[in-house]
Amino acid sequence: MGIAERKQREKDSRIKQIQDIAADLFYRKGYAETSLDEIARQAEISKATIYLYFKSKDDLYYHIVEPALAELSRRLIRIADNRTEPADVTVKKIIDATMEVFFNDAGAYHLVSSYNAAVFKRLLPKNRLDNLKGLMKSNLSQMERAIERGVEQGLFEKVDAKVVSIIVWNCFMGIIQYQENRMDAGRTDYRRNTIVRAVDLFLKGLKKE
Numbered sequence: 001m002g003i004a005e006r007k008q009r010e011k012d013s014r015i016k017q018i019q020d021i022a023a024d025l026f027y028r029k030g031y032a033e034t035s036l037d038e039i040a041r042q043a044e045i046s047k048a049t050i051y052l053y054f055k056s057k058d059d060l061y062y063h064i065v066e067p068a069l070a071e072l073s074r075r076l077i078r079i080a081d082n083r084t085e086p087a088d089v090t091v092k093k094i095i096d097a098t099m100e101v102f103f104n105d106a107g108a109y110h111l112v113s114s115y116n117a118a119v120f121k122r123l124l125p126k127n128r129l130d131n132l133k134g135l136m137k138s139n140l141s142q143m144e145r146a147i148e149r150g151v152e153q154g155l156f157e158k159v160d161a162k163v164v165s166i167i168v169w170n171c172f173m174g175i176i177q178y179q180e181n182r183m184d185a186g187r188t189d190y191r192r193n194t195i196v197r198a199v200d201l202f203l204k205g206l207k208k209e
Contacts, residue, residue, distance in 0.1 A: 015053050018043055019064050023107025026061060031123065036060075061111070062128050068108030069135040072101045076142035087150030088203050094143055095172065095199050099192060102176075112136075113173055140165055147206070156206045164206070171198055 021042045025034040036057055040047040054060040075097045079090060102109035120129060143165035150156035175198060179191045 011053075014045075014049075018045075018050055018053065018060070020107055022060050023064050023111055026064075027107070027110035031057075031061065031119065058123050058125075058128075062124065062132075064108055065111050065132060066128075066135070068101060068105050069112065069132065069139070072098060073135050073138045075101065076139055080142040080145045083149065087146050087153055087155055088207070090146040090149070091143065091168075091203060092199060094146060095168075095195065098139075098172065099195060103192070109176075113177060140169060143168055150206065155208065157208055159206065168199075168202060171202070 018039065022034070022039045025039060025042070034057075036047050036050055039060075040050055043050075050060070054063065076094055079093045079097060082090065102112075120132075124132070144161045147156060147159065147161040147164050151158055151161065172195060175194050176191050179189070179194060
């Protein structure tokens with residue numbers, strides 16, 4: 001491994017350490033109650049080190065949430081663009097991709113699930129807030145597209161695809177939060193299995209007899 005590559009890996013590792021600690025504190029204590037000083041203490045680095053990578057606390061928050069939402073958005077668009085498969089398959093793939101992204105990046109998931117538009121409207125620059133809102137809207141829209149296609153295919157009952165997609169996403173988030181709040185350390189994690197069963201029931205209700 002060359003010197004440049006080793007330095008880049010060390011930089012990436014340091015950034016991830018800062019983001020992981022910050023995400024946990026933002027989630028447990030709230031954005032306003034978390035300081036860069038506390039993040040630095042837990043990371044066992046100086047506050048100045050954080051400023052080497054992030055301009056401010058809101059910059060750090062944004063760079064935790066935005067990459068996860070952007071990656072999910074890219075994946076969901078690719079899935080929804082496939083118009084050759086049955087819509088129920090597309091819906092399941094959308095949910096599977098969402099679970100994979102969020103479960104592999106718990107810190108970003110927690111911040112997305114606890115996102116408060118009214119609070120962050122005051123904290124984030126408008127362009128960044130608009131970008132986050134746009135990504136969230138896009139991810140919701142891909143589910144809406146899949147449901148609309150199911151109606152077009154004659155697979156689903158005629159429904160308001162937007163309303164149904166909102167219900168599905170709320171169900172997804174609700175299951176994760178409900179199960180997570182009741183999970184003891186070392187106990188079985190039922191979130192994934194519960195979501196899979198919920199989607200199966202949801203699709204059963206949508207499908208025409």
